[in-house]
Amino acid sequence: MAKLIFLGTKGDIEEENTHHRYHSSIIIEEDDFRLLIDYGRKHPLELGEIKADAILITHAHPDHYIWLEQDIKTLIPTYLTEKTVNYGKYKPINCKIIQNNQIFQIGPLEIIPYPVLHSLRCPTVGFKIKTLEKFCLVYNPDVVDIVEKDKILTGVNLFIGDGSSWKINLVRRRDSQFFGHTRITTQLNWCKRFKIKDSIFTHLGKELLEKEREFSKQFSEVKLAYDGMEIWI
Ligand SMILES: [Zn+2]
Ligand SMILES: [Zn+2]
Secondary structure (H helix, E strand, C coil): CCEEEEEECECCCCCCECCECCECEEEEEECCEEEEECECCCCCCCHHHHCCCEEECCCCCCCCEHHHCCCCCCCCCEEECHHHHHHCCCCCCCEEECCCCCCEEECCEEEEEEEEECCCCCCEEEEEEECCCCCEEEECCCCCEECCHHHHHCCCCEEEEECCCCCCCEEEEECCEEEEECCHHHHHHHHHHCCCCEEEEECECHHHHHHHHHHHHHCCCCEECCCCCEEEC
C-alpha cells in the first residue's frame, strides 16, 4: 500500500488557521520511496527534512514553486515542464523536463502529466499517478478545467482537487481564455460522470476556511484535507 501525506492544504491566501497553515503540497510514499508534489513559499519542513527521492511541480505560482523566489539548492531530481523552469527567477539544479501526456516512471510510481486550465502566464499540469497495486489518483490543486477529461479521468480511484471555492465564482476570462479556480461542486460533477468514488480537496481558499464545517455537513462523503493529514491508499 501507499501512503499520502498532506504537508500543506491552503491556497495562495493570507488567511490561515491551525489546520491550514501551509501551501498545498503532498507526499506519496510507497516502498520506502517518497515523492513530493509541489513545494511553495509556506512549508512546514525544509527539503532536507522531507527526504524526498523526487519532486514534481505543477506550475510556477509561488504557493507551489519555491524557485520562483528562492535559490534553493538540492540534488533531488525535480520534474517540471520547460515553461515552468523558464518562468522562475531561479531553477532547481537537477531539472528533469516533462511533457504533457508522456508517461514516466519514478521509483515504484507511474506518472502521466496532463494539461489543465488555470493560469494564462503559468501553464499548469495535473498528475495522474498509479501505484504498484494499480491504485490510480489524480492531483489537481489548481484547476479551472482538465483539458482531456475523458482520457484523464477514466479509471481513476481518487480525485484530489482544488478547494479554492465552494459557491463563489473564481473563474476569470480574458479574451476567450479562462483562468482561476473552478468550484468544488463542478469537480464533484466530474467525479460523478467518471464514477470516481473518492475525492479529497486541498488548496483551500478563504470561503472554505470560513465554511469548512458547513461544507463537511452537507458533503459528508467528501474529504477536506488538513495539514498533516495522512491516508493509506
Ligand atoms: Zn495555488
Ligand atoms: Zn496557481
